[in-house]
Amino acid sequence: MADEPAENISGGTDGGGEFDEFAPGESDTRAEAVVDRLGETYWQKAYGGQDGFECLVRTILSQNTSDTASQPAHDSLMARYGPAAGLAESLADADRDELAETIASAGLYNRKSEVIGNAAEWALDEFGSTSAFDGYVTESDPIEVRETLLSVDGVGPKTADCVLLFAGGRGGVFPVDTHVHRIARRMGLAPADADHETVREAIEAAVPPEKCGFGHTAMIQFGREYCTARKPACLDGPEACPLYDLCDRVGIDEIDGEFVDPAMD
Template identity: 80%
Template sequence: MADEPAQNISGGEAGGGVPDEFAPGEADSRVEAVVDELGEMYWQKAYGGQDAFECLVRTILSQNTSDVASQPAHDSLMERYGPDGPEAAPDGDLARALAAADRDELAETIASAGLYNQKSEVIQTAAEWVLDEFGSEAAFDEFVRTDDPDEVRDTLLSVSGVGPKTADCVLLFSGGRDGVFPVDTHVHRIARRMGIAPPDAVHEDVREAIEAELPPEKCGFGHTAMIQFGREYCSARKPACLEGPEACPLYDHCDRVGIDELDGEVVDPAEAANS
């Protein structure tokens, strides 16, 4: 099993995960067979334990950008507004510090993540919401970890700028909830390309299709591993299968929707289905 890479959607070593193992067996579905194969390739972790508000901020920073860009932005934000930073709140509450932050200074701090004006507004709105609804970062953390996950998800989705992937990442990486499979651009592409989900499925359709067929305890690992697989093998423009069946370890599980191996052409699965 490969070592966990330094930068991935789990936040690396600070991602709130602990080493875990599951024994691949007789898979009851194609998606479970895929995740079992990924279990032979990548780290296995059980997630949970990340501070909920910091996790929310980290995921907002990761929207529409790579971890390579968002991680430095997160580190800069924590250095400035975290408990030991020069702009920390007196009680060390990150939400309180960000709610009181000068918007332009906050935007400058997270500039490496891209869309920094938009993201600074979303982060500050979320910080104000946490304080208004829960009173503190700690109380919000307790809500995410202990309340009904459907209620937590719906509540997070009510916050301006927080979408399904962001809400699901908070449930997974902070709450440690089984059965949660966040869908980012990699998962969305791979699931439709493989035939796990319909070719024209939107992100929520992909999430529902995967969660319905995968044992809950494998969802968190499956999410992070599928992202890594997308980066290493199943990229948007040059999937490994174009180099031949032996180049992709999941070749036998994949329908390769939108991929013409003979011509070397690759289109979105939805486009292929409608052509």
């Protein structure tokens, strides 16, 4: 069974949470069967335990870029502005040009430095300290926390959901990034023209809460290794993809070896 990659939004083995096991069995939905199958290939884990504000920063850095680009930016930011317990205080006072230089490897660094700095000021205005914000994320009603995070400029649904999952350890949260969005529509787990929020709602309704966090990270890994944006593995034949029998292959023409966005099929 593969190890959880360190360079991903979950932070790998050092990113909080505990390894867990669930026995793949009689699945009630095809989406649950997909997660069960992923559990036979990848790690199984229950998430939670990351510091809330650091998780928010990490996820902002990951927007519109790869983990291999955002992880060094996160490491540099923490080395300069950490520790996590006082991160909002440090970033609220940070020179924005210096912050942008620190996170340059993440791309869109000028915009991200503004979002991070403004989020730090907001967290202190609303909660008074980094630790109070962290407590709010883990202890308050998750629907309220999500709505509060979405009110912050630069924080979208995926970012809010990642904070709920990786910091709050909330069950039933399945963040949707570009990999999950692509795979869910290709497989027919959500409508072909579904936006990110519709995909999230469809999967969260079909996957048991305790499997959602693992399903999110494992589906991302599956998207990197098999169901890529440039060439899905099924074009090399049924044996090339471990989820072939569970997939509708929407937008994929295996005979001609061509594929399009599911919404265009």
